[in-house]
Amino acid sequence: MITLHHVAQSRSFRVLWFCHEAGLPCQVIHHSFFDKSLRSPDFLALSPAGRVPAVQVDGQVMFESGAILDYLAETHAPQFHRAPGTADRIAYLEWLHFAETIAVSLAILTKHHIVLREDHMRSPTVMRLEAKRLEKSLLAAARARRGQGVCGAFSAADVALGYGLVIGQKFLRYTDPALTEWLAALTARPAFQAALAQDGVPQIYTRDFYEAPDD
Template sequence: MIRLHHVPWGRSFRVLWLLCEMGMPPDEIIRYRIGDRAMRGPGLMGVSPAGRIPALEIDGITVFESGAIVQYLCETREHLGLGRPPGDAERVRYLEALGFAETQASLIEQLNLNHLFLRPPARPSATVVKLNTLRLADTLRALEGMVAGDYLLPSGFSGADAMLGFNLFAAPYYVRMDPYPGLLAYWARLQARPGFQAAAAIEGPQEFYAKAFYEVPVDG
C-alpha cells in the first residue's frame, strides 16, 4: 500500500512524479489545499509533524520531507538506477542537486506567500519581493549551468531531476525565462517523459496560480 499526502502541483508533485517514473503510482492520494484546516488535523499531523506535505506511507513506514522521500525511494529501489549510491562518481553532484532544489524552492515559497496569500489590508513589501525575485533568477542561472547534457547528471535522469526539475513549473510565474534557453529545453525534456505525463494526468490542470505572470509590486 502506497499512500501519498499531497497538495496538487505542490512540492509533493516531485514524489508523485518519481513514483510514476518508478512504475509504482500511489494506491491512494490524500489531497489537501494550502490553508485548509485539514492540514492541521490529525491525519496529516500524524504523518508529518509540522503539517506539511509531502508525506509518504510505504513499506510499512512513513517518510516526510520531499528530499528524504526521494533519497529513500531511490536507495531502496536501487535497481531502477535513479539514485547515486556512495562511491558512485556522480554521488556528490547528485546530493548537491537534491539540496539545491530546496534552496530554490524556499524562494518560490516566499514569492507564493507574498503574491498569493497576503490579503488586504496586508500588502507585500516590494523590496522583499524584488530581492527574492532576483535571488530566484540567480538560482535559475546557476541551474542552467548545472544541466549536463539532457539531464542534471551526465549518466541520465535521476531522482535529482524530479527534485530540481519540478521548480521549473513554478519559477516562470515570477521570473521571465527567455534568458535561460537551456532551462526551457531541459524543462521541455522533463515534461515529455512518460513518468511526468502520467503524474500530470493524475493532477489535472493547475489551479494554484491565477495569473500567467506575477510582477513585482510597487510601493505606495
C-alpha cells in the same frame, strides 16, 4: 504500494512525478489547503508541520520531499540514485539538496504574491530580489546539466530541481535558452505528463504569472 498525501502544485508533486518516472504503484490521497484536514490530529501524526507531502511506504511514514525522493530512489529505483562511492555521488547530493534553495525562494515569492492578501503586507522589494535570486539559482542548475540531468543520466535530483523550474515560471519569464530548453525537456517526459494529469485542480497558483508590483 506507496500512499502519497498530496496537494496540487505543492512539493508533493515531486513525489508523484518520481513515482511515475520509476513505475512505482502509488495511491494518491488529495488534500486541500483551504479546509482543516492538514491540521487534524490524524494528519499531524503523519506530518508534524501539517504539510505535504507525507508518504506511507514500507511500513513507515516520511514527510520531507527531498528525503522521500532519496529513499525511494535508493530502495525502489536505484537507476535514479547515485550510491556512495560512485562517481556522481557528490553532485547528486549537492543538487538534490540545492533544490531546497530554489524552494525557499519559491516559498517567499508565493507568500508575498498569494498568501499575504493585503497590499500593505507585501514587499515589492522582496518580490523583486527573491525573483532575481530564484533566476540565478535556476540558471546554476540548468548550466550544470550533462545530457538529461545534473548527474548525466536523469535522477531523483532532476525531479527535485525540475519542480522548482516548473513553478518558477509563475514568477519569472524565461528567456535564457538554458532555462527554456531544460523546461521543454522536462515537461515532454511522459512521466511528467502523467503526474500533471493526476495532480488535481490548481489550488495555489491560479494565475499564469505573478508580476511584482511597483514600489
